[in-house]
Structures are given as structure tokens and as C-alpha cells.
Amino acid sequence: MMLLGNRLRVLMAALTLVWVHGAYAAGTVEPAMTVAHAQASPLVAVAKAGTRVVAVGDHGVVVMSDDGEHWRQANTVPVDSLLTALTFVDDQQGWAVGQAGVILHTTDGGEHWTLQQRLDEQPGLLSLWFENERHGIVVGAYGYAAQTQDGGQSWQRLQVGEDGDDYHLNHLFASSDGTLFIAAEMGNAYRSTDHGATWQALDTGATGSLWSGLGLRDGQVLLAGMTGRVLLGDPAGDNWQTLDSGTEEAITALTQLADGRVALVGNGGMTAISDAALTRFTVKVREDRVNLAALAPLNDGQIILVGSAGVMPQ
Template sequence: MPKNETKRLLATLLLALAAGTAGTAGAAEPPAMRLDRPQEASLVAVAAAGNRLVAVGDHGVVVRSDDGLNWTQADKVPVDTLLTALSFADERNGWAVGHGGVLLKTSDAGQTWALQQRLEDAPVLLSVWFENAQHGIVVGAYGYASETRDGGNSWQRLAVGEEGDDYHLNRVFPGPDHSLFIAAEGGNAYRSLDDGATWQALDTGASGSLWCGTALPDGRVLLAGMSGRVLLSDDRGDSWREVDSGSTEAITDIRALADGRVALVGNGGLVAVAGGDLAGFTPTVRPDRQNLSALAPLRGGDLLILGQAGVSPGLDKGGPGKPLD
């Protein structure tokens, strides 16, 4: 079997196993694991709820911080499963998704969460984006994409890619001029220019999976993923060119900092920063070599990083500070 097909098969088996063990129909699911030091839990994703940071991870763990330094665990999370992503429509209303089609909702900036529903067929959900308190999109494994127009109470499937495509849809994020982008498996990426109703496949020129992406304040769009690949578009996704990340590690998150620079994190303790011109990234490797999954920009150009070892400062010029407005 060719090497790339072997990797695909292994990924498929792992995702199927995760989906199959996410919960048993009719069985009472335990709530989230309680931890003495939740900021040291393995964390997967982070989002801002106004000035508050909220992060999610395995076993239903949700942590929050108002200063980037002191973290507390959410008071109530009714599931003990891997939570993979979250999105806030405003400073109080947010949604988190995870394995088994789990959709959680908070109305108090992440202090308590309710299981709004489990999406039909219990998909492995990998990303969520809410434009406002009514309109949101979730994406996940095997080409799964759905949209809500009533705050998550009901969902309609979206067609992304050609009929029969089952590429994992890894990250949905907003672009310039009300566009939306999806970073996907196998170098695939998609763009919507009509608020998510229809999607166009983009020619990225890449072959390895794309795990994340972001739009910069000036309208440029970035995609990043396997083998340290960073792709930049100056024309809202019509064309792409590579930016040197300085690493071959898989990149898991990329974001703009408050001072105009761009930072990324990835596997093997990778943290890299580029100037606003994106001429190239300067990488560093954290001594513990722990895999990193997400970053949170802070005021003054600092950042926090999240991963297997929890939350820690990301730049040597300063420690934790206040979240961005």
C-alpha cells in the first residue's frame, strides 16, 4: 500500500475509534473531569469572550481566565469527551464542539455549559464558527459541514467540495469582505462568498493536510499545516504562495499579534514569529518538546500557548498579560 494511503487509513481508523467511543446511546454520560490544576490540563483550542479567554480540551475540560495568568475550571460541563474547538458570538454567548457530535452552549462567558444537542450521526466535529448569536457553522471529519440559523437549535447539512469528497474539514474561519474559509485534508481549502451557503474549492498547490488558517487585518489570508507549510494569499484566496516557516513540524495554529507580527505553534514544541511583511518566520523549539495546539494573542504583542502541558507564556520578552480587547 502506498505510504500516503497508509497514513490516510490510520487517520480514518483513529477518527472512527474516537467517534465510536464518544458515548453510548441511552447511557448516562459522566460530566467533565475535575482537576486541581486545570491550567495544566491538555488543551486543544482557545477563544476570546470579550476580555476573557476560554480554552477546551480532553475529558470535557473547559478553563477560563480574565488576566491570562489565573485559570479556573468551568463550574459545569455535562460531558466527558474530547472538546476540539469553540467560538464566541459576543462576550457571553459561545459554543464548543467535540467528538460524538457534541454541541455545548454557554450564556455566561464560559462559566457554565449545557449540552445543546448531539448532531445527527454523531460526527467528529473539528471546528466551529459563529458569526452572531443565530448563525453558525460546524465542520469535521469526512467532509462533515452543517449550518444553523437559529442559534444551534437546528442544523442543515452544507455541501463542501465535489460530491463524494470526504476530506476532513479541519478549520473554518472568517476571511475579508465577509468571506469564509475552510482548511482541509490533503492540501484542500474552500471559500464561501455568500455567508456559507455555497463553497468553492481553491487551488492551494499543496498536498499535505492544512490544519489551520487566519485572516490578517489587511485582508491577507494564511493557511498552515503539515510539514511546516504556510501558505499566503494576497488576493482573498484566488492564488497562494509559500512562506518559509523555518520548520518541518506540523503547524496547528496561526494568528496575528497585536503589534502586527504573526505567530504560529505546532508539534514538537514549535513556536515561530514573523514580521508583518511575512518574509519568513523565526522558529524556536521549547525545551520540553511538547506538542502545541493553540495560541492566544495578548496585548503588547505577547501570546499564550496551549498544548499537552496546558497554558504557558509563548514569548521570552514577557509573561502572561491581559487578553486583547
């Protein structure tokens, strides 16, 4: 379970429970509680719904902000379990996933959520990608992958890797030309050039787990993960070079800023921003050294950080 502790230690217990078929998997689904200062709850992922920022985390907490400063909790979330990832196809319609195969859907920019599916095998879901309002893919623990062609009403299993592979599939993302990539456990990564129907394993040269990835605007691809590893790949993902990230902390998420630079976050309060050429990263460490899970750029050039202490300033 090294993967769990390095992604976000504060959530390790919750993830471990579901992945060893804990009590939640066998129990009933309860709605998320309304809590004071929900933006200070442990948060795991953040996404943009138009100009709105929406973040999800433990106990079904979903918070949102239209200006990056004032936050409120979603009106309706039908689960009180850990939510791990979310995505929007426009400013209104989005999906979120989490433990025990939970898939949530919103049609109003995150204000209200419905329980669209609870997948039969109740996998721990870690990431998702939607091409449009109909076609999407979810991935998760122990090699789980599935796709929908009807907006999430039904799901069909996908094969990623060889038969018997059970690597955790940590992050699914698209490059600028639509090629799909998965950052996975133990240095594994996968590519699909047919919208996720089939997948090919990539030789990244890495051994430690890869936590996140990013398609750059110029077509190149980044993978990042354990011990500060950042890999830069060509558009096809056939050739990879290791970049000097300036840190040995586990990197949990990265994003490209409006000016082309890349920002990343990780454990121990680590933040870093590259130069335009990706030749150097300037690293800063927060005084509180709180674990950071995700980030999102705002329109004013600021960056929203989320992690074990909730929403945090840059």
C-alpha cells in the same frame, strides 16, 4: 489516520475511538469531572471572550482566565468527552464542539455550559464559526458540515466539495471581508462568498493536510499545516504562494498580533513569529518539545499557548 497523529498525538486515541464509532458514541453523556490543576490537562483550542481567555480539551475540561495567569475550571460542563474548538460572538455568548457531534453553549463567558445539541450522525467536529448569535457553521471529519440559523437549536447539512468527498475539514475561519475559508485534508481548501450556503474548491498547490487558517487585517489569507507549510493567498483565495516558515514541524494554529506580525505554533514545541512583511519567521523550540495545539494573544502583548501539557507560557 495520519491527520490525527500530526494534529495532537496525545489525543489520537480519543479521536480515533469516536471516528470509528466507539463506545462513547453509543453511551450516555456524563458531565465533566472537577480536577485539580485543570489548566495542566491536555488542551486543544483557545478563544477570547472579551478580555477573558477560555480553553477546551480532553475529558470535557474547560478552563478560563481573566488575566492570563490565574486559571479556573468552568463550573458546569455537561460532557466528559473531547472538546476540539470554541468561539464567542461577544464577551458572554459562545459555543464549543467536540467528538460525537457534541455542541455546547454558554451565555456567561464560559462559566457554565449546556449541551445544546448532539448531532444525529454524531460526527467528530473539529471547527466552528459564528457570524452572530443566530447564524453559525460547524465542520469536521469526513467532510461533515452543517449550519444553524437559530443560534444552535437546529442544524442543516451543508455540501462542501464534490459528492463523495470525505476529506477532513480541519479549520473554518473568515477573512476580513467576511469570505469564509476551510483548511482541509490533503491540501484541500474551500471558499464561500455567501455566508456558507455554497462552497468552491480552491487550488492551493499543496498536497499535505492543512490544519489551520487565518484572515489577515489587510484582506489576505493564510493557510498552514503539514511539514511547516504556510500559504499566503489573495483576498479571493485564487492565488497562493508558499512562505518560508523556517520549520518542518506540522503547524497547528496561527494568529495575528496587534502589531501585524503573525505567530504560529505546532508539534515538537515549535513556536514562530514573522516579521511585519511576512518575509521571515523566527523559530524557537521549547526545551520540553511538547506538542502545541493553539495560541491566543493577550492585551499585554504576551501569548498564551495550549497543548498536551495544558496552558503554557510563551
